[in-house]
Amino acid sequence: MAEVRVLVVDDEEVVLASCERALVSQGYSVALAESVDLALSKLAESPFDVVISDLVMPKKGGMELLKIIRETYPSTNVIMVTGYSSINTAVESIKLGAFDYLAKPFSPAELVLTVKKALEEKGRLVAPYLSDQELPGSMIFDNIIGNSSRMIEVFKFVSKVAATDTTVLVIGESGTGKELVARAIHNNSLRKDNNFVVVDCLTLTPTLLESELFGHIKGSFTGATAAKAGFFEVANKGTLFLDEIGDLSFDLQGKLLRVIQERKYTPVGGTEPRETDIRLVAATNKNLKKMVETGTFREDLFYRLYVVPIFLPPLRERKEDLVILVEHFLRKFSDRYKKPLPRISEKAMKCLLGYNWPGNVRELQNTLERAAVSFEGAEILITDLPEHIQKESGDSAGHAPATIDELKKVKKELRERAIEDIEKEFVVNALAVSGFSVAEAAKAVGMQRTNFYRLIRKYGIKLPTGEEEQYSNNGHNHNGSE
Ligand SMILES: Nc1ncnc2c1ncn2[C@@H]1O[C@H](COP(=O)(O)OP(=O)(O)OP(=O)(O)O)[C@@H](O)[C@H]1O
Numbered sequence: 001m002a003e004v005r006v007l008v009v010d011d012e013e014v015v016l017a018s019c020e021r022a023l024v025s026q027g028y029s030v031a032l033a034e035s036v037d038l039a040l041s042k043l044a045e046s047p048f049d050v051v052i053s054d055l056v057m058p059k060k061g062g063m064e065l066l067k068i069i070r071e072t073y074p075s076t077n078v079i080m081v082t083g084y085s086s087i088n089t090a091v092e093s094i095k096l097g098a099f100d101y102l103a104k105p106f107s108p109a110e111l112v113l114t115v116k117k118a119l120e121e122k123g124r125l126v127a128p129y130l131s132d133q134e135l136p137g138s139m140i141f142d143n144i145i146g147n148s149s150r151m152i153e154v155f156k157f158v159s160k161v162a163a164t165d166t167t168v169l170v171i172g173e174s175g176t177g178k179e180l181v182a183r184a185i186h187n188n189s190l191r192k193d194n195n196f197v198v199v200d201c202l203t204l205t206p207t208l209l210e211s212e213l214f215g216h217i218k219g220s221f222t223g224a225t226a227a228k229a230g231f232f233e234v235a236n237k238g239t240l241f242l243d244e245i246g247d248l249s250f251d252l253q254g255k256l257l258r259v260i261q262e263r264k265y266t267p268v269g270g271t272e273p274r275e276t277d278i279r280l281v282a283a284t285n286k287n288l289k290k291m292v293e294t295g296t297f298r299e300d301l302f303y304r305l306y307v308v309p310i311f312l313p314p315l316r317e318r319k320e321d322l323v324i325l326v327e328h329f330l331r332k333f334s335d336r337y338k339k340p341l342p343r344i345s346e347k348a349m350k351c352l353l354g355y356n357w358p359g360n361v362r363e364l365q366n367t368l369e370r371a372a373v374s375f376e377g378a379e380i381l382i383t384d385l386p387e388h389i390q391k392e393s394g395d396s397a398g399h400a401p402a403t404i405d406e407l408k409k410v411k412k413e414l415r416e417r418a419i420e421d422i423e424k425e426f427v428v429n430a431l432a433v434s435g436f437s438v439a440e441a442a443k444a445v446g447m448q449r450t451n452f453y454r455l456i457r458k459y460g461i462k463l464p465t466g467e468e469e470q471y472s473n474n475g476h477n478h479n480g481s482e
């Protein structure tokens with residue numbers, strides 16, 4: 001394969017140098033330009049696969065460069081680099097055909113990932129290219145499969161929050177991989193050598209709860225013939241995963257809240273409270289905010305948990321992932337059942353692409369397991385798929401993307417998100433990178449702290465405790481001082 005050529009355009013030498021380092025490490029041939037004019041003369045000399053350009057530069061800006069590249073070098077993918085002040089322009093640039101944008105501050109790993117996405121779209125790189133080594137600081141994502149931009153955002157986000165001790169709430173429909181993500185957070189955290197303990201809130205009952213969570217002392221009740229360690233003890237120094245938190249009864253919510261607040265509990269039959277050092281990750285497929293409004297979920301607990309939310313997109317919104325998910329599961333089941341690795345017929349694949357997947361990845365996994373067990377011959381045919389999938393897929397064929405080209409279009413639309421989404425993501429991103437220090441985050445993006453606080457409030461982003469008080473103080477002190 002011919003060498004990959006990347007051109008970086010920025011008026012700041014440090015930015016050029018750090019981009020160069022990251023890209024050269026991937027074996028790409030890298031050219032640098034300090035202005036749009038210089039970039040244009042390099043482009044005229046020889047073609048580039050990808051151009052990475054700052055939006056705001058003295059004299060000509062990135063938008064001007066983008067317009068020329070789209071007209072003159074249509075096979076070059078352009079990635080825009082944007083600071084907060086130019087977010088609107090970044091969104092505009094996507095509409096004008098930029099491949100993607102990178103929000104400052106970004107890490108070398110993010111840069112490399114975005115370039116890889118751009119190369120993949122050009123057909124210069126074959127997915128899945130997301131190996132563990134390529135993620136920030138060698139993140140381990142076990143078997144979470146996905147290379148859609150939505151999932152890459154999830155990976156990036158997980159990698160940013162994992163090392164912090166902040167509480168994470170994973171939100172997503174059933175079967176989207178919430179537990180996998182919770183485990184990935186644990187496995188990539190400093191607590192990884194201690195326990196990851198799953199508490200299924202759906203099965204907790206008021207009578208069992210205290211003994212399950214807090215443990216009990218020997219002889220504390222009839223049948224307590226031995227002491228038993230509760231979840232809080234087992235999870236000490238590790239991670240406690242509160243699964244299906246929306247299904248916890250109102251009464252139990254209060255009890256749980258108390259332990260979370262005090263980080264102390266007393267085993268049943270015991271007298272001495274014990275301390276617990278846990279990192280909390282919770283998951284829900286319910287709309288907890290709505291539940292708070294209707295009075296079925298405690299507001300105080302909600303705010304304890306809703307520190308950093310991670311949204312897992314449903315499978316129907318990231319059908320680009322289907323191809324590698326299908327490959328992954330077919331391999332897994334052919335191994336498990338000692339059968340030859342099946343191919344999947346084009347018609348069957350189209351059928352999978354056309355279906356809506358209400359049960360998300362779990363439903364896909366089950367479907368493929370059944371097909372992998374029952375198919376005869378060399379290929380999985382459309383007739384090896386459940387009837388309702390064949391039927392619904394056919395019914396919706398007019399709307400659902402079925403060809404790779406259509407999928408690309410869907411991908412493009414996904415990128416054209418509303419400005420508000422991007423702005424919110426931008427703020428959360430800056431916060432996560434700077435360990436949730438507002439001062440640092442604001443500095444990193446070159447914003448006044450007060451303005452940054454305003455965005456935090458606008459999007460209802462909850463900061464870990466401590467920062468919050470600072471928030472209201474600052475709000476008062478600096479009122480009107482921008
Ligand atoms: N991205 C993925 N790659 C590979 N396997 C996945 C992925 N997402 C989910 N799965 C698989 O699908 C199944 C469901 O995942 P998981 O249990 O994490 O979902 P969940 O969101 O917790 O679902 P529920 O709300 O029903 O508990 C698991 O077997 C998991 O291994």
Ligand SMILES: [Mg+2]
Binds near residue numbers: 178179243
């Ligand atoms: Mg689950």
